[in-house]
Amino acid sequence: MHSLPPLEQLDAGRFDTPAILKKLASASRQLAELKGIAAAIPNQDILINTLGLQEAKASSEIENIITTHDELFKDDVLPEAFANPAAKEVLRYRQALRIGFDLVRSSGLITSNQIVEIQSELERNNAGFRKLPGTALKDGAGRTVYTPPQDPAEIVALMRGLERFINEPDLFAVDPLIKMALIHHQFESIHPFYDGNGRTGRIVNVLYLVKEGLLDSPVLYLSSYIMRNKADYYRLLQTVRTENRWEEWVLYLLEAVQQTAAQTIGTINAIKAALADYKQRIRAGYKFYSQDLINNLFMHPYTKIEFIQRDLQLSRLTATKYLDALAEGGFVRKQKVGRSNYYVNLALTAILQGDGA
Template sequence: MALQEAKASSEVENIVTTQDELFQADVFPDDPQSPAAKEVALYRDALRLGYARLGETGGLIPNSALIDMFRLLKGRSDGFRATPGTALKNEQTGEIVFVPPQDAREIVRHMTALERFINDDDLSPLDPLIKMALIHHQFESTHPFPDGNGRIGRILNVLYLTRTGLLDIPVLYLSRFITRNKADYYRHLQAVRDTGDWEAWVIYMLEAVAETSATTVEIVTGIRQQMADVKHRLRDELPKIYSQELLNNLFRHPYTRIEYLQNDLDVSRQTAAKYLDTLAEHGFVEKHRSGKNNYFINVALVKLFLDVSGGP
């Protein structure tokens, strides 16, 4: 699920990859098939880092966590913008539509205030969903980083909903709605700056949560049903190799490989290879080859992601 959110969020920035490229980059992380797939994988890693920071800080989202995510996403060692010159432009016309704060001290001041607004629940009686919309707008308008602001801002959305308890883990497929309604996203962002039209912006974000909540539930329900079906088949057809760990591996890694099975099941390479070949012979996975390496695809699971995402 984290990869699917990463894929959709990256598409907002015109970083487009296919499901196959995405999962191949996951199964062969040292040899990604495309630069876009590598970018998406970095987004996933930044999301995971942010979620880990939530646990380490007792449910807080400090600015230091945002900076760490930015550094991981962009492979940089700096943090908030320190030099002027940033301007947001219309993608089609090149026209400057908004100039965020330029002074480094002003950026820090805005982000310090936002950090408090995010983490101090006594500051505002607003519903967390409305508060998320305000947080996202303030972050995007401050544009604190030299690059990657859109993706860090969308990670912040799901981290905040997780912090408030509306999500148990950051799995909401929120960027899918934004990708499909990108023109409206930027129009409503700018309307708040130009005319103070907060109502339309908040409604847009609430619609995003409502639609993508339904999509996420559909995906999770589909995964659970597939897991139950495969579990019964494995027990009936391959009882000698069945284990919960094997089942989990097939759904944790839509594209899996011998090394993953070795680690998850704590078995030898020879045993892991035998298990995967047996699974392929019985139609649980499809066997493929990339260079000298074999990998195995959970075709039904990948099809579920394709059907729900509506893309390749």
């Protein structure tokens, strides 16, 4: 079993290498640009809802929970009509991300209890930290490659130590992006839960960026890079444990931040352009135009009459009339399932399906 000393015992100077400092500068620049561009969207819920789903999809895919965008969007709009277990798991991830975001925003902290709450939402159980021995991480051939701490008291103590490391900046004075990489590794190595460790840890990544003020909302979908470079992710997690090779691991996550920040900027700019286009054309052509209507269309890649009724305070008949008119105008496509209809935002779904997440 691998011992897990507190992260603050590391030599902070080992992260001052030319390669890390160079990559840190470019990742920080991209992230700052993303923060500014995201802030320009007046309704942040649009981004949290849509980009949160992109992150949920990619992070779940790392754990071989595979869904298409269409399956996800359908399950989101008509859960009773589409019984897709994988899609429901991904939607729970987005909900766990939202819960975590609300907790961090209200407390300014990331605590062990909050992490338990996030994992509980993901896994739909209240098992909490592991209390029974027997957890081991295996490779594709079934060989044990890593045995995390087994003693329940040690797991609790390690998580308390990680909580201090996350929330006490003076404990280890390095850049927050470097610190995020260290936190993620320590969390995955503690492996505190029976299930959902990887996905919970990846939620903590983006919440830490929010906590540190590097993002205002959890819009960076870091998991898309990890999914594309999955073998390296697991290899580098392991080489830190076996060879104490931190530099490659830190560089990997800095590269992930840089690439996914650039990707997210592109997605947000495309959403912003589509929003402006729909707003201009609907305002010019339809008397029922309202900002609440635009918000609804971009909050839900697939929307339905009930969403419009709720958000615009309309009767069912009026909401149906509005959506059918927008379908005739080519803004949405009407789809029928049984006795229900849903409406596909053509511009938004094209953006979300085409950005590689």
